[in-house]
Amino acid sequence: MKLDKFDREILRVLQKDATVSMAELSQRVGLSHTPCWRRVKKLESDGIIRRKVTLLDNKRLNLGVNVFIYVTLKNHDEESLNSFEASVQDIPEVVECHTTSGEKDYLLKVVVESIEEYELLLKSKLTHLPSVDHLSSTFALKQVKNTTELPIKQC
Template sequence: MKLDELDQKILNCLQENARISNAELAEEVGLSASPCWRRVRALEDAGVVRKYAAIVEPKVIGLPVNVFVSVTLEKQVEDWLERFEAALRDRPEVMECYLMTGEFDYLLRVVVPDLQAYEKFVLEHLTRIPGIAGIKSSFALKQVQYKTSLPLGHLLS
């Protein structure tokens, strides 16, 4: 899908406020309501807009601990990778999981209420996944920056 300047404006607005009404969005980007709605639908249908979400403040709900976990597997073959990914897919504390290049195979971001909850996650879940050769944990001391809006300036380059 080729995105134009209006699409970029729509996406910027939706990233900042997914609850914006179509009328407000249309006014913000300089369209009438019907064409704006059609563009939003086209962005959704094309998979550009994957879903809408509320961003909840972790500390307020008792999840202040962010742990970045590097995992190394014994072998980097397809079935081992798939088994590892499947084992983590339904773990609620795993917020992000990336297959990596470099020194380790996966990087996870895990959110937990405290050190004991992280220890339980490691001992009862992570270490029980077959094929793990190594686990290294780094605890975030402070969140310096967190964004949910993707940069869109390159779309029109």
């Protein structure tokens, strides 16, 4: 789908605040209410806007430990990959899972309350994931940037 300047501006505004009213959104992007509403509905039906969410503050929820884990698998056949990926879905502390290029197969992001909780998760679940050969954990010391906004270019 080709996006014009209005579509891009709608996306920029909604990324910052998905609770903005349609009246305010249309005013900010320079469209009347109905054309703006139609564009939002089209962006949703085309899958560009996947969903609207509420972002939580992990530190205020006592979930201040972020761990990045590189995973290397023993086997790389389709069944092993699918089994690993399905199993990761069942671990709520794993908030992201990416396949990667290079020596490592996956990169996981885990969010937990403490290092002790991570150690328990590691021993009880992560090392038991299907086909895992090696896990390499790195603890984030400080989050320098945190954005959910994609870099939408101007037309």
